[in-house]
Amino acid sequence: MVTGLWNIAADRPGTVALVGPNGREVSYGELAEAADRYGRGFQELGLTPGDSIVLMLPNSFELVAVYFAAYQTGLYVVMANWHLTGAEVGYLVQDSGAKAFVxxxxxxxxxxxxxxxxxxxxxxxxxxxxxxxxxAQLGEGQRGRPDVRTTGSPMLYTSGTTGRPKGVRRPLTGADPDVVPGSAPWFFGIFGLRPHDGHVHLCGSPLYHTAVLNFVVISIQLGHTAVLMDHWAPEEMLRLIERYKVTxxxxxxxxxxxxxxxxxxVKAKYDMGSLRAMIHGxxxxxxxxxxxxxxxxGPVVIEYYAATEGGGTAITAQEWLRKPGSVGLPWPTSEIKVLGExxxxxxxGERGLVYMRMGDATFEYHKDAEKTRAARVGKLFTLQDIGYLDEDGYLFLCDRKNDMIISGGVNIYPAEIEGELVCHPKVADVAVFGVPHPDWGEEIKAVVQPADGVEPDDALTEELLxxxxxRLxxxxxxxxxxxxxxxxxxxNGKLYKRKLRDHA
Structure with a gap:
């Protein structure tokens, strides 16, 4: 059975490619036609392979269609986090050298x-x-595929939790956009997902995140219907899983x-029997x-650890029950090492900085050679995560290096404390970090988001302590x-501790 958006559109144009947040079903034929139209429009504007565009769109048919338009015309696509201010998105526009904005x-x-x-x-x-x-006017009135078709790429920006975000820009391959790269079925194969096979993907997070975008794009390329949510809500997710038989x-x-x-x-009301791989990271x-x-x-919850820059680990439910707390073994062709200072x-068993690489893949932080060099040891790079490998090669993460607390000369990992406090039924969310202390250097502070209806008072503080x-x-x-x-x-779950520290 064929794979790839345009191949499936030619072979089975009526197959549903995606379901929008409003419930509208979009066929492969419709999606490919829109991607062709927008692609022609970008080329009419004078954009050529290697140019960049910025998207500031919610999860929608339009976002996916514009993405595939850029993908087939050799453009870099910058997905802007729409929680950012105008000035912050303006930085992405200028830094990437964008020629168009949607x-x-x-x-x-x-x-x-x-x-x-x-x-x-x-x-x-x-x-x-x-x-x-x-x-709607982009490429309006023209027919057929864009004149120049060559594979583009997302240009993904790191989150910028410490300083300015940096673009991860990979060289364009020059490949035919009709040919699904082998990395797509390979990556989904890590989680037991095959092309077609009755799969339906549910997207509940914003598509400006690296992994979220990858899962939707690869799902569509491999013949899996993608169901998009605009705003995630727990019961609505359960309803959609049952309604569309999400896998x-x-x-x-x-x-x-x-x-x-x-x-x-409420949990018992919905049938979860269709689930096969609920992947988290x-x-x-x-x-x-x-x-x-x-x-x-059941045993459908699969965990992974990965980087925008490339490489990662994964662990099945069965493995995790044997190695609770681990994020797994390296992917095939991925290398993981823990290095000292x-x-x-x-x-x-010894903790240090986690380094990784993915085969011979290369990347650079756009316009930041110093950051690129600082993240590397040889061909390995680090995200500044602290962890260790056990005797079987399974990776365990402790925390981010920047988040580690040093109190009285002792290293303390906030993630461990957060993982215990969040299990209290009166805690909806929690952040732990260090604040200055004149004698110890740092002391531990927790900021708690109480569960709905819980009064944040001294009695709650004593109960949590x-x-x-x-447990600690x-x-x-x-x-x-x-x-x-x-x-x-x-x-996507990333906690901005810098904002909390600034007001501590």
Whole structure:
């Protein structure tokens, strides 16, 4: 059976490629036609392979169609986080050298500011934005495929939790966009996902995230219908799983936590029997949370650890039950090492910086040779995560190097403390970090988002500390706990501790 958007569109044009957040079903034929039209429009504007465009769009048919338009015309696609300010998105436009900008009217104010340096003819809107051309007019009136077709690439920016985000720009391959790269079925094969095979993917996070985008694009390329959510909600996810017989999804631990908080009668209302691979990553998952998800959904919960820059690990449910807390073994052709500060490889069980690489794949941080060099030891690179390998080669993560607390000369890993506190039924979310202390250097502070209906008072503080005392050594206990109605996480689960530290 054929794979690839345009091949499936030619072979079975009526097959459903995606379901929009409004329930609209879009066929492969419709999606390919829209991607061709927008691709012709970009070329009419004068864009050529190697040029960049920026998208500031919610999960939607339009986003996927514009992405595939750029993909088949050799363009770099920068997916802008629509939570950013206009100035922050403007930095992405300037840094990437974008030649076109596509935005939704929902983000009009930021989009106008971000794209101020581009001509009106290169700014397109879904809906109405002053000074923007309606997206429907891009490539309007022309027929057929774009004149030049060569494979483009996403140009993904690191999250920028410390300083300016950096673009990860890979060399273009010159490949035929009709040919699905072998890395796509290989990557899905890690999770037991094959082309076609009745698969349906549910996308509940914003497509500006690397992994979220990859899962939707690869799903469509391999003949899996993609169901898009605009805003994730726990019961709505269960409803969509039952309605569309969803087989796989990409999730984060905060979503698990919110699903588990649903009343038992709500959880029991929906049939989860179609699930085959519910894949999670992006943030540490507390052991107790994962056990409860496995008890509910069965052995379909698969974890991975990976980088935008390339490489990673994965672990099945069965393996995880033998190695609780591990993020698994390296992918085939991926290499994982734990190195000391001097760059030497550490023995099993000893904690250090986690380094990885993916075959002979290369990348560079756009316009930042120094950051590229600093992240590397030989062909290996690091995300500044601290971890260790056990005697069987399974990787265990401890925390980010930048998040580690040093109190009285002792290394303390906030992720461990967070993983225990979040298991308390009155805690919806929690962040732990170090704050200055005149004698110890740092002391441990926790910021808690109470569960709905819970009063954030001294009694709650004492209850949480008493709970922590039963699960953590004394030197790991928070010295202070404060409360916020909501913690600053992005929708993919990444916690912005810098914002909390600034106001601690």
């Amino acid at each position: 935005a939704h009217e929902r983000f009009a104010e930021a989009a106008v500011e971000a794209s101020a340096g581009l001509p009106e003819s290169a700014r397109f809107a879904v809906g109405e934005i002053d000074g923007f051309v309606p997206l 796989h999804s990409h999730m984060v631990p905060t979503q698990f936590h919110r699903l588990l908080a649903l009343p038992d009668d 992006a943030a540490p998952c507390p052991i107790e949370v994962k056990r409860r998800m496995l008890d509910w959904w 001097d760059g030497t490889e550490l023995p099993a 008493e709970f922590a005392r039963t 050594a004394k030197f790991k206990l928070p010295r202070t706990i404060s409360y916020l109605p909501e913690l600053p996480r992005d929708p």
